[in-house]
Amino acid sequence: VRATQMHKLLEDLCEAWVGGKWASITNIVFFLRAQAHTIIVALYIGPIGVAKLNAARIFITPVAMLAPALGNVFLPRMSQARVENTARVIEIGKKFSSVLTIINIVYSIIILLVFEWIAPLIIGDQYDSIFWIVVSWAVYVCILPLRNGQEMIIQALKLFKQHMMFSALSGVSTLMIVWLFTYYYQELGAVIGLIIGDLLLISLLYMKVISLINKR
DSSP: OTTOOHHHHHHHHHHHHHHHHHHHHHHHHHHHHHTHHHHHHHHHTOHHHHHHHHHHHGGGHHHHTHHHHHHHHHHHHHHHHTTTOHHHHHHHHHHHHHHHHHHHHHHHHHHHHTHHHHHHHHHTTSOOSOHHHHHHHHHHHHHHHHHHHHHHHHHHTTOHHHHHHHHHHHHHHHHHHHHHHHHHHHHHHHHHHHHHHHHHHHHHHHHHHHHHHHHO
């Protein structure tokens, strides 16, 4: 740490900003959108509400972790395929979404079928009435590959500015939708709002991908 030179650090930051400002802003917006349910539930319901959300989310966490893992495999291939043509990038993105969607659906069905048996083993008896919250998280994790696949296509094609704009629009919308649904449906409404926000982003990304196909 003592060997760090401030002017070198500033040079690196400037270089990163020039080459990755849109990606950096997108990451900030992504964090706000992804944590909208936690932020609003914490403000509106309190720590107990956040605890219920997180307890329910535990059941879908294993399969949710597949997306970034597989993304590290698929995204470099998509970036390399960009040299060939746009269609190849879109084809790989669709394959990624399809494989992950099937895995997530099968996993979610199994978890919901055995929920009553495994719930006491995983979270004990202190959480009750979270089955429908788990169902909503299962729906969320099933649409997640659709968003991830579209985002990877946009990133592989270096459309970082458009990605940031779409993320910002859906992020603001998600915060408002989550707040509204939390007001009426408590913790369950927070996850439903998150699902609607992601569907909005998926729609925006899908329209962009379709426009790229039509330009080919």
